[in-house]
Amino acid sequence: MTTQALNRLATAATAATLLLAAAAMPTATQAAGLSDDAAHQLAAQAGCPTCHAVERGAKGPEGLPPIGPAWRDVSAKYRGQKGADDALTQAVLQGSNPYDSHWKGKASGLAMPPNAVAIGQDDARKLVGWILRLDAK
Template identity: 35%
Template sequence: MLLRCVLLSLLLATPVLAAEPQDLARNKNCFACHGLENKIVGPAWKDIAARYKGQKGAEQLLAAKIKNGSHGAWGPIAMPPNPVSDAEASQLAKWMLTRKY
């Protein structure tokens, strides 16, 4: 019984990531400002992928921007901080970097 309680506690404490990063992006309203192929308010994800292609530390940099917000990288409109966990921000950044340009 104790083992069951411990395992259940671990399961409940582990962040659950969306099965598909695109679903996570949809659930976090990323598409309200970013299109996959086209700029909306912020840049298209394919353009972000092209800018950061091959850049060391790009995933961590983008994850931080997703979570904490950003200003000035793509123009005068700031991206506000987003209500995502570190794991979700990392998952979104990793997926973003795989977009084709």
């Protein structure tokens, strides 16, 4: 085999290796956290849809309006703020202050109840990360 043929073979092998590696890598959404389906499943297991919907105006269980803010609104309000992921994770786990209702007029509930019994810290952090990556639509 000639040197030129060996070089072409090596180049083809390198390209094939790179393509296989790229195919095995997760998508940007998956690398950053949960897929949409996994986030919806995790939220449902923790009972989040009882109070929240992804979209503003969506109905909750049994056709009732959501008690808490829509997640796209949460994303729009907090995305890019330093420490938002930590603060929101703690709000999920420990609840929020009913006297500091910054969603007044946008949600019917006064405060977020503590949810540490329904969702663990790692899963809460993943879900909050997914919420913060939602587009504002």
